[in-house]
Amino acid sequence: MKRFTILSAIALFGAAPVVPVAARTVPAAAATADFAVGPQYDTTHVYVAPEDFDRFVASLTATFGGTSTKKGAFQVTPTTSKTLSQLVLTPAGSVSVFGFTTPIPFPFGAERNGYLVTDIDGAVASAVKHGATRLIATFPDPIGRDAVVQWPGGVGMQMYWHTTKPNYPTLATIPENRVYLTPDAADAFVRSWTGFAHGRIVSDDRAADGGEIGQPGKVYRRIRVASGYGRMTVMVSDNQLPWPYGRDVTGYEVASLQATLAKAQAAGVETLVAAHTENDRQSAIVRFPGGYIAEVHSPITQ
Known part of the structure; x- marks a missing residue:
């Protein structure tokens, strides 16, 4: 096989089959490379x-x-x-x-x-x-x-x-890695990830609308990071989240949220959180056949 x-x-x-690999010496400079x-x-x-x-x-x-x-x-x-x-x-x-x-x-x-x-x-x-x-x-x-x-x-x-780099098409839009954390871990995670990924903090909103994570009437901290690995949004709260929030590990940007949701529905995809406005985007959460849950959004143009 x-x-x-x-x-x-x-x-x-x-x-x-996997075989033992001897420890390799990694130059100090490599540990800080991108x-x-x-x-x-x-x-x-x-x-x-x-x-x-x-x-x-x-x-x-x-x-x-x-x-x-x-x-x-x-x-x-x-x-x-x-x-x-x-x-x-x-x-x-x-x-x-x-x-x-x-x-x-x-x-x-x-x-x-x-x-x-x-x-x-x-x-x-x-x-x-x-x-x-x-x-x-x-x-x-x-x-x-x-x-x-x-x-x-x-x-x-x-x-x-x-050994030989694969060749995949360039993306039309960059997905975001969606990470839900409590304050206990958030700063340590962001510090670790940005240090490794040579990432930059695009925004750090400490009073974002809690309705974005199913907690209306509350605020939470939303940190957005960009790097050569793509985008990341870190959502920092008490993590007392109603389902399905926290299960959406990836967010997909599309040109038209409504058109995408219509195609998704026709393909048997269930909308779990209806389209709504979040800061600079229109967002929804969907569940694909098989149970995969994802966030989908389109930017709001000014």
Whole structure:
């Protein structure tokens, strides 16, 4: 059976069994370098039941457009497992879809996304230097290497590197990684992430309308960050959130929210939070077949 890394599986490259990798010396300068490649290579990881797999992929492309790789059944973890796997490339963001037919080995399944980096050793060393913890040791495959890390606040991400850089289309809009944290972890997370990602804080609103996160009548802190990995919004509150807030790990920007919601509805996507105004955007939260929950928004032009 072919083995695939958790991110390259959906690109349909073969991989070999994991073998021990000797520790490598990482130059001090590498720990402070910027390892980002581009947001089109940053994929949201979506895990669905095998019976929902095809419906989910079809609804995603019907909603956002784009293409997908050929579906296959592979081993994508360094230990024994099997999953259906497919990469969906939409103009609004890339999605790695997994439908495991076996139990999912730890720590996979909890990572929210995967980021392509220029140097996996340097990137992991930099992440650890900036406060991340490795959840699994870096493991190799014939086309690259991978690692999973966790940032302050429990934010899990995967990093991957290919010997030959993949070539995905440039995105029409950049998705945002949506992170919900309490004040206990927020500053530590933002400090760690911006240090690693060479990110810049675009805005830091300490009195944003709580209605944006299902807490009308309250205020919360909304931090927006930009980097070579794309956009991120950190929402800081008591995290006493009504469902589905907090389950939306990615926000997708579209030209017209109403037109996108109409296409989504026709494709079997359920609107959980109706379209409404939030600061500089029109926003809604939807649930795709298979259970994937996402925020969708369009900017308000002045």
